[in-house]
Amino acid sequence: MANFVFNQFIPTRLFFGCGEISKLATETLPGKKALLVISAGTSMRRFGYLDKVINLLGKNKVEVVVYDKILANPIKSHVMEAAELCRKEQCDFIIGLGGGSSIDSAKSIALMACNEGDYWDYMFGGTGKGKPAIGGALPVVAIPTTAGTGTEVDPWTVITHNNEKIGYGIAPLFPAVAIVDPEMMISVPAHLTAYQGFDAFFHAAEGYIANVATPISELYSLKSIELIYKSLPKAVADGRNIEARSDVALASTLAGMVESTSSCTSEHALEHAMSAYYPELPHGAGLIVLSVAYFSAFVNDVPERFMKMAEAMTGTKSNDPQDFIKALIAMQKACNVEALKLSDYGIVEGDLAKFAANARATMGGMFSLDPRALTDEDVLAIYKQSYR
């Protein structure tokens, strides 16, 4: 049973659906001059998304300054540089266009445009100083072009600095507006579609077994889990299947609402530790590798939760919590990600103890949300079972 004392706050105005990007031209936006944050990759220009967004903003009489250096695992120095640019250009809101890296960076830039000092002054965990961000943040408009992070409807941003990959969230970082348009996602290649879709899946599943789940977060979780199981393999198989893309996009946004109402658990801490040291490891790929061992660790702690997730996936009544693990493995196979190997990203077995220590040190809070407290030995065992 989920907690019957809870709070809920998701102040983002969400526009969802094919063609909804056009709302940029017609809706009241939270400012007149935007810093538009995109990745250092080529896709936003190559697929015409950047031009389209600038054109629509022009119709809404919004000026645009582009910052285009964000890395796949976004880093602090870009946050600081872009915040400086934002102040200099006197932008009054930030648009994050792209994957989670661009939108998370947009949030962190929005924070540093309004607060003095260094971004790490405000981080909790790791070497962060935990200062309160009394300056608040500029408003953020989030336009995801991937279906995975759910960051468009949550207050969280994950930035890396010196092997510390730390999540941070305060109420002013909820995007004021989120536009989730599945047509902006059709260009994502198959393997990234799979990694990102699994990231969303784990937001939903971790949030469902988390000890802070609520009667409302579990609605979002189960629907997200159902949609991803049903449609992620189709979106991976054919990226132009717009119905499957829409299902996965909705699932990702619902999973973001899970992050705003429940929370990720320590699986995310375990993964962040890995990609903090190996930034070439995609976050979703890292989660996929860890997931069977991680979830298996809790099967007997909250068996009814696992059976409910299995039922959402398969559509049939479950009497065995292992049904979830079986369905998870089946979905990995259907998405061609069952053979992912950490060693392919250069990770060696000798790294695992370091990851375990880093996960606890930088994102220790997530461990308190697991269905059962994992010991350091448990954590190392999950890494070892997942390693190949």
Added chain:
Amino acid sequence: MANFVFNQFIPTRLFFGCGEISKLATETLPGKKALLVISAGTSMRRFGYLDKVINLLGKNKVEVVVYDKILANPIKSHVMEAAELCRKEQCDFIIGLGGGSSIDSAKSIALMACNEGDYWDYMFGGTGKGKPAIGGALPVVAIPTTAGTGTEVDPWTVITHNNEKIGYGIAPLFPAVAIVDPEMMISVPAHLTAYQGFDAFFHAAEGYIANVATPISELYSLKSIELIYKSLPKAVADGRNIEARSDVALASTLAGMVESTSSCTSEHALEHAMSAYYPELPHGAGLIVLSVAYFSAFVNDVPERFMKMAEAMTGTKSNDPQDFIKALIAMQKACNVEALKLSDYGIVEGDLAKFAANARATMGGMFSLDPRALTDEDVLAIYKQSYR
């Protein structure tokens, strides 16, 4: 299938659960001096709720001015009088404490504290002038002591003036804070518990069959329908059953979220027309009387929707949309409301044509959200079938 292009915006900060009223003393509230709006009845004082709230606000250093004239079907003249008091006392936010009448009035007062002229200048429909409320509204804190309206998480307020009972809603009227504490509901008598619970049920069910339902609103609808079917009879039978009260309170809030993401349909217009002329008729009682004929009118238009609702209620697979009607009647019996008669409230058969015309004239927009467009003859037939 629900609409796959939709928007969602529920900016209210919700605190839910037994004891959560204490958040009044500890959370940041949206002002320092509150106009506290309660009904003209005695229950807020008699059960100690008013003292409790004022005491908690005092701990939070919030000053309070009480306005205690609101009627069960709240009227425009009280909105105008209280807005005047609010300006005179320089209150900077409004608290609605009580049933939907007090919270809706708080919203309308918040509007008129910031806008010139007459409240009806801003109404759409009926003799309203449809002026834009450019002044916005003061922030509202909603503390429901009944489980029915869901107004604590939606932008809607329903006020009556000269036989026009009209709903109005704009974004600034979403409560900034909602505190839903089931312990504040245990004093509601059995028959009102039933009427209010059915009101919530119809918000959920109408929102589920509405042609503007979304993939998210339907999650709220089905959970609300499930909880009410399961627990409303228990809350009616024993008002001190706090678990049942909590289920029904959560269902009511979820149904309010349905009103913010989908919409009520014309059943609500049909009922408002009746209680506009007969303000002694409780809103929920009017809905109960209409419901079997109203929902039966759509059984063949969206049969799969009715079967899904039946499944949420009974927990068993449905292959017949009439299962919903059967379960609705069973729930009426379980809550001792199956024998309600409009004639007991003084309504005569000659009134029915007048109701039909009023419903269309004052709340015509709701008819456009039905699964199928009802003709005037259809509407009159629903009234006639429901009359005794």
